[in-house]
Amino acid sequence: GEDVEQSLFLSVREGDSSVINCTYTDSSSTYLYWYKQEPGAGLQLLTYIFSNMDMKQDQRLTVLLNKKDKHLSLRIADTQTGDSAIYFCAESISTNAGKSTFGDGTTLTVKP
Amino acid sequence: DTEVTQTPKHLVMGMTNKKSLKCEQHMGHRAMYWYKQKAKKPPELMFVYSYEKLSINESVPSRFSPECPNSSLLNLHLHALQPEDSALYLCASSHVSSGNYEQYFGPGTRLTVT
Numbered sequence: 001g002e003d004v005e006q007s008l009f010l011s012v013r014e015g016d017s018s019v020i021n022c023t024y025t026d027s028s029s030t031y032l033y034w035y036k037q038e039p040g041a042g043l044q045l046l047t048y049i050f051s052n053m054d055m056k057q058d059q060r061l062t063v064l065l066n067k068k069d070k071h072l073s074l075r076i077a078d079t080q081t082g083d084s085a086i087y088f089c090a091e092s093i094s095t096n097a098g099k100s101t102f103g104d105g106t107t108l109t110v111k112p
Numbered sequence: 113d114t115e116v117t118q119t120p121k122h123l124v125m126g127m128t129n130k131k132s133l134k135c136e137q138h139m140g141h142r143a144m145y146w147y148k149q150k151a152k153k154p155p156e157l158m159f160v161y162s163y164e165k166l167s168i169n170e171s172v173p174s175r176f177s178p179e180c181p182n183s184s185l186l187n188l189h190l191h192a193l194q195p196e197d198s199a200l201y202l203c204a205s206s207h208v209s210s211g212n213y214e215q216y217f218g219p220g221t222r223l224t225v226t
Contacts (some may be wrong), residue, residue: 025204030211030212031211031212031214033214034217035217040222041219041220042116042118042202042204042217042218042219042220043155043202043204043215045214045215045216045217045218048212048214050212057147065121084160086152088154088155088180092211092212093211096144097190097211098143098160098162098168098206098208099157099160099168100157100213100215102154102155103154105153105154106150106153
């Protein structure tokens with residue numbers, strides 16, 4: 001079955017780059033997502049990558065996908081205090097009719 | 113308009129009450145979702161509606177009753193809840209697709225059952 005794993009915590013200094021990692025088990029995954037959740041708020045879709053891609057860049061965000069190792073990463077350049085949040089990795093499979101599997105989330109703390 | 117709205121923001125209810133949570137989107141999405149989220153945990157899928165029909169029910173207790181009156185609205189009717197049902201209830205929507213289910217989430221309703 002599907003399983004998505006993430007490390008629970010990451011702490012960086014303001015201005016540094018942050019790299020949040022995720023591993024997944026289902027090799028038939030078609031789309032992989034990164035969501036951000038700030039305290040007391042819903043989830044915000046940051047970016048997604050299709051499984052036939054290796055990399056996707058969107059402003060300060062870079063997503064890297066290693067299909068062989070089933071490893072996904074999100075790099076945030078020039079991390080700001082406003083980036084402090086929980087980041088969830090998720091996957092969806094075309095046969096699952098809308099059901100996405102979420103990782104447990106990585107809490108990113110940005111120190112000034 | 114990429115907004116999903118949810119009302120109310122906060123709800124306190126007793127175990128004998130009946131209440132409803134509401135969700136609305138105007139992005140033309142034909143898939144809508146209810147999730148339950150406990151503190152510091154990922155969202156847990158409860159229900160999925162696709163083209164206004166219930167397509168996924170993740171074995172949710174019958175005290176939770178979803179309803180999709182039209183393509184823009186999603187309700188969750190609550191009755192005889194338990195204290196352990198206290199959580200953040202999130203609504204989301206997406207296009208119906210052959211694989212890409214990028215979801216747009218509302219801000220959630222914080223539910224407390226006393």
